[in-house]
Amino acid sequence: MKAHIKLGFDGGQQxxxxxxxxxxxxxELYEVDDNGYNLHRGSTIxxxxxxxxxARYGAKVCPERAIVIEE
Amino acid sequence: xxxxxxxxxxxxxxxADIDEAIQKYGRDIYNDFDLDDPAFNEKHFEIIDDLVxxxxxxxxxxxxGYYVVAQNQxxxxxxxxxxxxxxxxxxxxxxxxxVPFLYPEESDxxxxxxxxxxxxxxxxxxxxxxxxDNIRADANALIDRFIDKGECEFISxxxxxxxxxxxxxxxLGVPVEDLDKLVDGVEQGTFSPDLxxxxxxxxxxxxxxxxxxxxxxxxxxxxDMVDMIAAGVEYEDGTMSPWEDxxxxxxxxxxxxxxTTTYVMAxxxxxxxxxxxxRQLLIDDPDTYMPRAIEEFARVFAPxxxxxxxxxxxxxxxxxxxxxxxxxLMMYAGASRDPSVxxxxxxxxxxxxxxxxxxxxxxxxxxIGSNLARLELRATFEEWLxxxxxxxxxxxxVYMTGQLRSIRSLKLAW
Numbered sequence: 001m002k003a004h005i006k007l008g009f010d011g012g013q014q015x016x017x018x019x020x021x022x023x024x025x026x027x028e029l030y031e032v033d034d035n036g037y038n039l040h041r042g043s044t045i046x047x048x049x050x051x052x053x054x055a056r057y058g059a060k061v062c063p064e065r066a067i068v069i070e071e
Numbered sequence: 072x073x074x075x076x077x078x079x080x081x082x083x084x085x086x087a088d089i090d091e092a093i094q095k096y097g098r099d100i101y102n103d104f105d106l107d108d109p110a111f112n113e114k115h116f117e118i119i120d121d122l123v124x125x126x127x128x129x130x131x132x133x134x135x136g137y138y139v140v141a142q143n144q145x146x147x148x149x150x151x152x153x154x155x156x157x158x159x160x161x162x163x164x165x166x167x168x169x170v171p172f173l174y175p176e177e178s179d180x181x182x183x184x185x186x187x188x189x190x191x192x193x194x195x196x197x198x199x200x201x202x203x204d205n206i207r208a209d210a211n212a213l214i215d216r217f218i219d220k221g222e223c224e225f226i227s228x229x230x231x232x233x234x235x236x237x238x239x240x241x242x243l244g245v246p247v248e249d250l251d252k253l254v255d256g257v258e259q260g261t262f263s264p265d266l267x268x269x270x271x272x273x274x275x276x277x278x279x280x281x282x283x284x285x286x287x288x289x290x291x292x293x294x295d296m297v298d299m300i301a302a303g304v305e306y307e308d309g310t311m312s313p314w315e316d317x318x319x320x321x322x323x324x325x326x327x328x329x330x331t332t333t334y335v336m337a338x339x340x341x342x343x344x345x346x347x348x349x350r351q352l353l354i355d356d357p358d359t360y361m362p363r364a365i366e367e368f369a370r371v372f373a374p375x376x377x378x379x380x381x382x383x384x385x386x387x388x389x390x391x392x393x394x395x396x397x398x399x400l401m402m403y404a405g406a407s408r409d410p411s412v413x414x415x416x417x418x419x420x421x422x423x424x425x426x427x428x429x430x431x432x433x434x435x436x437x438x439i440g441s442n443l444a445r446l447e448l449r450a451t452f453e454e455w456l457x458x459x460x461x462x463x464x465x466x467x468x469v470y471m472t473g474q475l476r477s478i479r480s481l482k483l484a485w
Contacts, residue, residue: 014151017437020196024362024445025425034197036442060425061366063433064151 002070003029003055007042016041016066026058030067041066081390084125092121104131104139106164106377106400112472116408120417123405127389134165137379137398138391141405143412143429145389149380149401150434153179156399158436160381163474164398171277173323174316176436181307183435186320189304190439193242193296199443202241206447209236210454218458222465222484225337229451230481231258234332237447238325243297245283253279254329261330262477273326280325281318297321328440330477331374335430335444336451337468337478338372339364342419343452344464344483349421354456364421365448370428371419373404376476378432403429404476459485 006015018037022030029051031039047055047069059067084092084101092100096110100118105111111118122129122141129139140146149156161170161177172178175186192198210233217223235254239245245253253276260273287293288301300320303312343350352360377400384395393399407428408416431438438444465482 014147017435018191018195019431019437020442021366023196025366032196035191035195057425061427063147063427063429063431063437065147 001047004044022058025061101126128391137164141402143406143409146401146406156380162378225481230333230337334374339368366426369430370407377402
């Protein structure tokens, strides 16, 4: 499983704007930088085995729907 | 014309829905909504739930009129599309003449981007987490003042004060002797029912902040947010931001996050008084339940009920055509109670493993102070539960609602 974190947006495209909610609700997988943006925004991370549920939680709580899970 | 990504047919409420609304709320909330109607204060959540369930795009005939979207998907569509739904017309429907625009809240890119990029580091977790010890100490200092009385009026004695102290002491670094008048100025300048007093108190804080920014610009830098704002940012045309924009930014930062946190904090303490099982979970396992509870409280006690945008062109939203220049409100309080994204949304449940809400907005204008707000809420609940493990509500709280929702008074005893 992979988790793609969309990079900020321009003109209506959804992406990470730094709410930091992924780190609050699914901090075992998602980390944010000092400004609150997902550390991996703009890229795709491999979800380690056993973390699938955590990965989905993070995607579910993102108000921007910026995290896309690729099963 | 631009169409929305997920085509939603506009399903108008039925005549039976309208008749029922008129009977329950005294007005047709779907075709003649009014934020300032007393019924929206008294039957707040019922009205929001009806809007979410029955009317994707409601309309108001108040003043020049405005539209209202409350479903999660539609709020997201508006919030994420700043080119079509501009913040530069301000967040208020029927904005009175002469009200100064607050930046970056009431601006679009590139001006918005220039300010947000510079402001974000000062409100990110890396900076605000350093305030934790101070905020916990302040929470205890406030509790010290009334704990032996066995009672308090929680708003004026705690919930309106702690967020003010957290901001003015830690973020702005103002002299301690100015705190009381600033906290009072923000609270009354936002909510005083006497509109003349409200304008006067807002004016006082505006003046104070302008003077403070000037004073700080002449002092040795402290490396904080005030220094950054005083120095200004470069705009796209290569000019430096004018002084009045810098004052506007400082005012925006100040008014954005103080009174709003007060409402979440007070609503949660009000709710926890009657929910001993939730209190016990928070005491026994704060690492698991505190983050969930904070998100859940922000979801159900949304202090920013709705903010607005101005259409920059003719656009279809929720199956309804809006024209260039139309004003549209995003009802964040509704987007967080939408059954399409939250199971059993009316239920307050601090054990939810995932909480999707829009209390901090959506899109490029998302609340810059959310990290500080969470920290204040966590410090409050943890310190309060240690000092006052059981309490009761002596008098039903009094609410006030418009674009913001607030509790005016909450009397507690233990």
